[in-house]
Amino acid sequence: MGNIGHLADGFASALTPMNLMFACLGVLLGTAVGVLPGIGPAMTVALLLPVTYNVDAASAFIMFAGIYYGGMYGGSTTSILLNTPGESSSVVTAIEGNKMAKAGRAAQALATAAIGSFIAGAIGTALLALFAPTIATQAVKLGDPSYLAIMVLALVAVTAVLGSSKLRGFISLFLGLAIGLVGIDSVTGQSRLTFGIPLLSDGIDIVVVAVAIFAIGEALWVAAHLRRRPQEIVPVGRPWMGREDWRRSWKPWLRGTAYGFPFGAVPAGGAELPTFLSYVTERRLTKHPEEFGKGAIEGVAGPEAANNASAAGTLVPMLSLGLPTNATAAVMLAAMVGYGIDPGPTLFTSQSDLIWTLIASLFIGNLLLLVLNLPLAPVWARLLRTPRPYLYAGILFFASLGALAVNLQWFDLALLLVFGLLGLMMRRFGLPVLPLIIGVILGPRVESAMRKSLQLSSGDWSGLVSEPVAKIVYALIVLGAVGLLVVGRLRRPTTQEVTS
Amino acid sequence: MTIVVGYVTGAPGEAAVEQALVEARRTGARLVVVNGTRGDAYVDTRFSQGADVDRLRSHLEASGVQHEVRQPLGPDVADLILDAAEEVGADLIVVGLRRRTPVGKLILGSTAQRVLLDAACPVLAVKP
Amino acid sequence: MSADPNEDTNEVRPGVRARGATEGMSADPREVTSGATAAASPPARERDLSQLLLIGILAVLGVVVAVDASRLRNDFAKLDPVGPKAFPYAVAAALLVLAALLAVSVLRGSVPEAEEGEDIDLTQRADWTTVAKLVGVFVFLIATVNVLGWAISGALFFAGCSLTLGSRTWLRDLAIGTALSVATFYAFYSGLGVPLPAGILDGIL
Numbered sequence: 001m002g003n004i005g006h007l008a009d010g011f012a013s014a015l016t017p018m019n020l021m022f023a024c025l026g027v028l029l030g031t032a033v034g035v036l037p038g039i040g041p042a043m044t045v046a047l048l049l050p051v052t053y054n055v056d057a058a059s060a061f062i063m064f065a066g067i068y069y070g071g072m073y074g075g076s077t078t079s080i081l082l083n084t085p086g087e088s089s090s091v092v093t094a095i096e097g098n099k100m101a102k103a104g105r106a107a108q109a110l111a112t113a114a115i116g117s118f119i120a121g122a123i124g125t126a127l128l129a130l131f132a133p134t135i136a137t138q139a140v141k142l143g144d145p146s147y148l149a150i151m152v153l154a155l156v157a158v159t160a161v162l163g164s165s166k167l168r169g170f171i172s173l174f175l176g177l178a179i180g181l182v183g184i185d186s187v188t189g190q191s192r193l194t195f196g197i198p199l200l201s202d203g204i205d206i207v208v209v210a211v212a213i214f215a216i217g218e219a220l221w222v223a224a225h226l227r228r229r230p231q232e233i234v235p236v237g238r239p240w241m242g243r244e245d246w247r248r249s250w251k252p253w254l255r256g257t258a259y260g261f262p263f264g265a266v267p268a269g270g271a272e273l274p275t276f277l278s279y280v281t282e283r284r285l286t287k288h289p290e291e292f293g294k295g296a297i298e299g300v301a302g303p304e305a306a307n308n309a310s311a312a313g314t315l316v317p318m319l320s321l322g323l324p325t326n327a328t329a330a331v332m333l334a335a336m337v338g339y340g341i342d343p344g345p346t347l348f349t350s351q352s353d354l355i356w357t358l359i360a361s362l363f364i365g366n367l368l369l370l371v372l373n374l375p376l377a378p379v380w381a382r383l384l385r386t387p388r389p390y391l392y393a394g395i396l397f398f399a400s401l402g403a404l405a406v407n408l409q410w411f412d413l414a415l416l417l418v419f420g421l422l423g424l425m426m427r428r429f430g431l432p433v434l435p436l437i438i439g440v441i442l443g444p445r446v447e448s449a450m451r452k453s454l455q456l457s458s459g460d461w462s463g464l465v466s467e468p469v470a471k472i473v474y475a476l477i478v479l480g481a482v483g484l485l486v487v488g489r490l491r492r493p494t495t496q497e498v499t500s
Numbered sequence: 501m502t503i504v505v506g507y508v509t510g511a512p513g514e515a516a517v518e519q520a521l522v523e524a525r526r527t528g529a530r531l532v533v534v535n536g537t538r539g540d541a542y543v544d545t546r547f548s549q550g551a552d553v554d555r556l557r558s559h560l561e562a563s564g565v566q567h568e569v570r571q572p573l574g575p576d577v578a579d580l581i582l583d584a585a586e587e588v589g590a591d592l593i594v595v596g597l598r599r600r601t602p603v604g605k606l607i608l609g610s611t612a613q614r615v616l617l618d619a620a621c622p623v624l625a626v627k628p
Numbered sequence: 629m630s631a632d633p634n635e636d637t638n639e640v641r642p643g644v645r646a647r648g649a650t651e652g653m654s655a656d657p658r659e660v661t662s663g664a665t666a667a668a669s670p671p672a673r674e675r676d677l678s679q680l681l682l683i684g685i686l687a688v689l690g691v692v693v694a695v696d697a698s699r700l701r702n703d704f705a706k707l708d709p710v711g712p713k714a715f716p717y718a719v720a721a722a723l724l725v726l727a728a729l730l731a732v733s734v735l736r737g738s739v740p741e742a743e744e745g746e747d748i749d750l751t752q753r754a755d756w757t758t759v760a761k762l763v764g765v766f767v768f769l770i771a772t773v774n775v776l777g778w779a780i781s782g783a784l785f786f787a788g789c790s791l792t793l794g795s796r797t798w799l800r801d802l803a804i805g806t807a808l809s810v811a812t813f814y815a816f817y818s819g820l821g822v823p824l825p826a827g828i829l830d831g832i833l
Contacts, residue, residue, distance in 0.1 A: 038745060054819065054820040102550070167726065167730060171686065174722045174723050174726060188702065188704060192696060193716075219762075221743065223762055226794070235545075392793055397785060401778075414770050417770065426743075450715065451711075575796055
């Protein structure tokens with residue numbers, strides 16, 4: 001059990017004053033952006049990628065981890081106080097949470113969400129520390145064909161399962177793969193899709209793509225559809241819970257965690273389904289069925305825990321295999337690439353210190369969230385009064401700053417605008433953003449794994465399925481595709497029934 | 501006779517409505533309550549919604565004074581009040597005053613101040 | 629102040645505006661709560677032919693990727709049987725197939741599910757003028773950042789964006805923009821060791 005020792009070392013390096021400061025910063029920033037409309041954790045991490053030039057990797061990832069967990073917390077705050085879930089994962093929280101708030105129980109709703117998130121986050125992170133190294137030790141033994149198969153599974157799963165239109169998901173994915181092609185081919189040294197522009201020979205910097213798609217695309221899209229009427233907000237004091245609330249919350253927290261973590265850990269499980277399942281379960285098991293639909297605390301406690309546990313679960317494939325399955329994880333992976341770290345199954349062996357510090361900082365960030373945010377809830381509610389012109393001008397400003405800092409070339413700003421317009425177009429035409437980002441990041445690795453696999457078999461296509469794991473994974477993809485058609489038909493009507 | 505009240509959620513707004521009701525009962529005037537918003541932020545706590553606007557309406561209803569509540573949207577809240585006053589031919593405008601720090605006065609233009617300066621009829625400013 | 633020139637011409641109009649305003653008021657919160665359901669069942673609308681733009685982009689991109697790949701050589705065919713062409717060809721083929729599939733589904737009446745968000749009101753018509761103006765401000769930044777430097781261009785960029793987005797206090801916007809751009813200039817210079825372009829202020833900053 002060397003892992004306990006590793007984790008202890010991780011805590012030791014995460015608890016230095018400098019790193020604690022970065023953790024606090026990340027948690028506060030993450031919550032703020034989670035609360036603010038139009039800006040989320042993925043965009044924030046993308047905007048902060050320039051810090052990777054001069055801040056050491058551990059500190060940067062400690063901050064990113066804080067933003068990741070904090071964003072989720074902030075998102076639940078707005079869905080409770082305003083009934084406008086920013087992300088699909090907090091839709092379910094809003095159902096009961098906003099009803100509670102309107103019934104004068106905002107403080108309890110926020111408290112059960114915060115404490116539930118803390119418990120789910122703590123358990124989830126512990127499970128992450130338990131599973132990820134084990135998976136990683138298995139994964140390093142995998143050859144290129146198997147690794148290729150797993151990446152293909154992740155790409156297909158993220159594209160097909162999340163989002164409403166599979167066709168549009170795949171369009172987004174292949175746009176991403178095409179962007180990933182730009183640059184010099186590593187094997188033959190020829191440039192691809194550079195159009196003779198030397199600045200493109202290193203490829204398009206992922207910082208520029210991520211910032212453009214998330215920040216510029218979103219800001220332009222919001223500018224086109226600015227909401228003019230203010231939202232109705234429920235005033236809130238300091239969150240707290242009574243004994244009865246605790247009694248009714250603790251089981252939903254644990255059940256929600258049990259739903260969320262496995263869904264997060266498998267590629268494309270996402271947070272939407274486990275939060276929904278948790279809600280349905282709590283509604284079935286509750287002793288107060290009459291309160292459901294009018295503000296039942298179980299309906300907030302369970303889904304919130306599921307949401308956070310799924311966030312922790314998402315880090316399992318990310319840290320053990322280098323597979324990002326949500327937007328924030330994808331941008332964090334881009335940051336790793338920025339540090340020259342090769343994200344993949346070797347992470348746990350080659351970057352052991354960094355990874356364990358990151359895991360330790362997840363525990364710390366989770367605790368900080370609870371300690372800092374319970375008293376700060378009214379402050380976060382005030383943040384919503386920021387005038388929109390400043391909010392979006394600020395987003396555009398920092399996005400340009402981030403892109404400019406990459407190479408100090410105006411050319412990157414031009415790319416930023418081009419991809420920003422692409423992001424705008426994607427939002428207009430209902431193309432999901434995540435497959436594109438993951439396509440850009442995984443595309444080059446998929447290609448290189450494919451070429452290496454076929455190198456081993458000297459060009460024989462059967463080389464792709466030369467390993468048992470690869471065979472199993474491809475079988476899974478086929479099974480999944482068939483299963484998806486069936487589930488897709490069954491799932492929609494039920495979701496509709498609950499949200500209406 | 502018509503009285504326009506610049507209403508905001510919170511103590512200054514309540515004070516303005518109370519004072520306007522006193523004036524309305526004394527003179528038999530009709531009340532036009534204007535609760536405007538710039539609508540440029542995600543949340544405007546001075547814009548009355550939900551339970552708060554219901555409470556305002558039932559309070560006005562209970563007072564027995566002839567009244568009307570307007571919630572216009574425009575770039576300048578002071579203009580919204582002044583426009584309403586001009587439109588209904590107000591004989592009096594009642595506004596509530598907020599406590600302001602000197603710095604606050606410098607950075608943010610006060611709605612009440614603009615109404616005081618630009619109104620074409622007498623303005624009654626009330627402190628909560 | 630007491631002499632009101634408009635006093636005689638007053639006419640009390642019925643609360644048409646008021647009713648309109650209150651309707652708008654009560655409709656809005658509901659629209660928020662019903663947002664999820666409205667999205668789940670897309671309204672029966674006309675075919676959205678603006679999607680042809682997307683189809684065109686996909687098709688052009690597919691062709692460009694394929695043409696670009698066709699001029700690559702595989703010098704190390706022994707070592708690397710796949711070569712640098714295969715993957716771009718696969719991507720190009722997929723883009724073309726997806727463009728065709730999208731064309732079919734658009735003609736059959738597939739309507740895009742535009743992305744929703746906390747700050748997005750899809751019930752209104754899209755305001756493309758604001759977007760075009762923002763793009764203009766962005767182009768200004770790209771054109772001037774090397775000449776004027778980040779401190780000046782960035783400040784103007786912030787002020788330009790916020791004015792475009794509906795702010796009316798240009799002096800305050802400019803002040804905030806300047807504060808942000810100068811602060812970030814120094815933060816990047818001394819904190820991150822990244823010298824942002826100083827432009828005409830070179831030597832002063």
